Amino acid sequence: MAAATRRKRPAPTGTCSSCPAAAGKKRPRYQFGSIYNYEKLEVLGEGTYGVVVKARDQRTGETVAIKWIRPDDDGAGATDLRAVFREAGCLEACRGHPSIVQMKEVAADEVTGHVFIVMEFVGPSLESRLTRPFSEAETRAIMRQLLRGAEKLHGEGTVHRDIKPDNILVGPGGTLKICDLGMAAPARPAGEPYPEETVAALWYRAPELLRGARTYGAAVDMWALGCVMSELLTGAPLFEDAKTEDDVLHRAHDLEDAMEFTDLAFGDLPELSEAGREVLRGLLSFAPEKRLTAAEALSHRWFDGEDAPLSSALCPRKDRRGFISFI
Template sequence: MARNRDGQGRASATQRQRTRQQKYPAGRLHPPLRLKDQTFPWIQSKKKMGRAAGIDRVIRPRLRYQFDMLCKKFRRLPRPPTPRAIATARTLRPLSVPSGLSALGLKPPLPLMAAAAGERPAPLVTSSCSPAAAAAAAGMKRAGYEFGSIYNYEKLEALGEGTYGVVFKARDQRTGETVAVKWIRPGDGGAPDLPAVYREAGCLEACRGHPSIVQMKEVAADEINGDVFIVMEFVGPSLQSRLTRAFSGAETRAAMRQLLRGAEKLHGAGTVHRDIKPDNILVGPGGALKICDLGMAVPAGPAGEPYPEETVAALWYRAPELLSGGRNYGPAVDMWALGCVMTELLVGEPLFRDAETEDDVLHRARDLEYAMESTDLAFEGLPELSEAGREVLRGLLCLAPEKRLTAAEALGHRWFDEEDAPLSPALCSQPDQCGSLINFI
């Protein structure tokens, strides 16, 4: 046995361990410490936790197990409130915006309107732009953005549901106007995915007032659970539900004129849509076409800087530079998608309908470019498309992104000097067979 300075023997490490085992046998934990914050936000790690509480090394192993159990308990996501709990909470205290929104410098939402009698409507989404994007678009100083209340809207029916959110048809109880409300699914941990909401709303705000892009009305919040929604104008069915026949060359030109103007506005505002397809084009009264679903849109990055997403755009409308795995791209990916939409209008079916993989689409795109440049075989099924129209189609479906037509260049082509034909009445007024599905997802 080793001896200390006083000459007295001191216990070895093995003896000290036996003493601890006798004092704290298996299954018995040290009495819990009284921490000043039961939610443990200040705990950064188990090691820091022990040091911050000043725990003696003798009891630290036991206490670590106890904190593990507590952490597992608090990591469980809270269950959504029941309608009865919501009604009780309204009678006890006024509702306020969650602390997570206040941390972003946002003002509290508008006062909660009295809920309609009966069951509480399902969560509706309203959109909002980020404070920075809104200030830049309006040329004003940055100010806190004030959310509206989702309880100002009455849910009518669900229009679409996907991986990232749900879109509802709703009525504004203040004005009686019909709107489309998008709810974006929470991110990891159950918290609202505010960056996704701000990114989409900021892109919509930058294009405010353009007739070929769906318009955002406001961003609303649910004061109970913190969900954030994007409220937009209700336009009508998707173009995909109207593609029951091939369009004539003049009808295609009228449609492409609207879509190219919308793309010109998007790209002029520094935004890349990255998911243009017939499902994301809405048909309004009189054949007005509007580009929607900016959930995948991003501000154009500096040249040469890759985007973080590995896969964007639908397979049949994905540009060759995306099919090759590249992540350095720009607005040219939207122009390729518009070329695919133009072909689909002329033919009545998707250009790469039978393709199942990226290699299939890329192989067929190369064959198509060769056929368009060397012969006229690629246009045999398009007898009504003039030579000027073929030039526009070649420019949009060019494999090299640097040689692909921009929206402004396409609109300046001589093909658009010709007279447009009004869109078919069936396209404008036929009842939607798909239940007016609007794909904002």
């Protein structure tokens, strides 16, 4: 996870589909493991709500990733168990899906009372591999995996709310997994607002969020995936130079006008097929109700095309000393 501005943690009203708010289900009771079963190896990243470290399971020798969720400012040093259960519940609901990072257990430090989420170790972030534009076939292979992950999340009643290249992990052979569900929340009924004033990274924040809306749905994730798709094809973030919400919103308006009234949209992608343009336009529709859902995008004719192998496109690159760098 990349460093990010601290935001107020999502309110604990409701949980993911395996937690109380969904279908009247009770929150799963976690049997905490001991954090002392793991040997810390190195820090992988620091994000909005916690720190992720690479560690070794001393019982099996397996490499894992462990997330420590920061206590709230007024938490007197104690982990907010509701935040842990919410994120763990979202991960549990998606257990077994190949495009979402897998949780192994919830572990506790019996000395400090801190609680941790232990997950599979995957590899580097997609952001670290965005060193060049990807071909259309490579982009299709990546987007197919990401859209399948989003389809699973949304099907379980979860909105991720922070999809970006830094929250997508690259595994062996070019497998991709959506990670960091710390900002994820259960989808709310139409018209019911979320409590948070700000969610999602600026360059991937949907227009409705930029305009201050607090009633929204899974379409905010689809906009973010459209931004990721554009970045894959061009090699640079769609709104890279934007500094403020007004900057991004103004450019999003310009993009919408270009898509609707001219042929100038995506002029820097002359080789992109018309089918690819249709998917990109659908994901980046300014109006959320017109935006493609994950299922709609996956059923588009663009995905009838052949994917390119990703093992070489996304494989770790050697640094000048000859070591493989995963960080």
